[in-house]
Amino acid sequence: MGGCFVTQSQPKFLNIYNTLYKEIQLGKFPGGAALPTEKVLCERFGVSRMTLRQAIKLLVEDGVVESVRGKGHFVISKLHERHASSVTTLAHPLYQMARFPMTLQSVNYRVDLESDYTNHLFPHHPSAVIAMERYYARDDNSNADALCFTFIPLNVIDTFGIKTQNETEMITFVEETVYQHAYQSDLKYAITHNPHFKHDKNVFDGGQQCWLVMESLYSNHDSPIIINKWYLPQDNAEIKVTRIRDN
DSSP states (O other): OOOOOOOSSSOHHHHHHHHHHHHHHTTSSOTTOBOOOHHHHHHHHTOOHHHHHHHHHHHHHTTSEEEETTTEEEEOOOOOSSOOSSOOOOSOHHHHHBSSOOEEEEEEEEEEEOOHHHHHHOTTOOSEEEEEEEEEESSSSSEESEEEEEEEEHHHHHHTTOOTTOHHHHHHIIIIIHHHHOSEEEEEEEEEESOEEEETTEEEEOOSEEEEEEEEEESSSSSOSEEEEEEEETTTBOOOOOOOOOO
């Protein structure tokens, strides 16, 4: 996962460029972050320093990376053209909106192949996505106080080198890592009526009216790297939006 893709038709430096460019666009190396040292990258791709520097030179010429003498190579931050409707801290929305502390009780996930629904969620139409259910509760019981459906394109999983068979790695990615690497998070709020979901021993009942929060997380790319659908009963969560004068 996330290694060098060497072909017979392209020079090595171009393959290195393509791999690093993709990883930057998907947020593995966010804006302002330093790339690994030249020694580390040479060992990773199995090339000489001269070949590596040809790839870095292309990234610099394309305005993706900045080389600072004596310090290394840094990803250039880029502003998205999308306009955020509100200003708040980019963080885990459940912990921002919950009226009381909740913990993750259960996770279930599977691979879903490309469909009309996944193509609607992700403009770049990934061939497959990881579909995940997360159940949260105030204490250990079968009735969840919040629920999240999560969708992650497989190419994002590959880029971040996540082992899908390792549940701990999957949880760490969706709960922590994605918020550390995301550049922008768009939240869309709505109200849904009588949502009810069940998986094994886990039951979620959202009541007559439930907040539905659609969260799209972006890195330096036009398509989301992850989408979350949060179901938050109104008795359990409140929405507070901070607005700042734009002048």
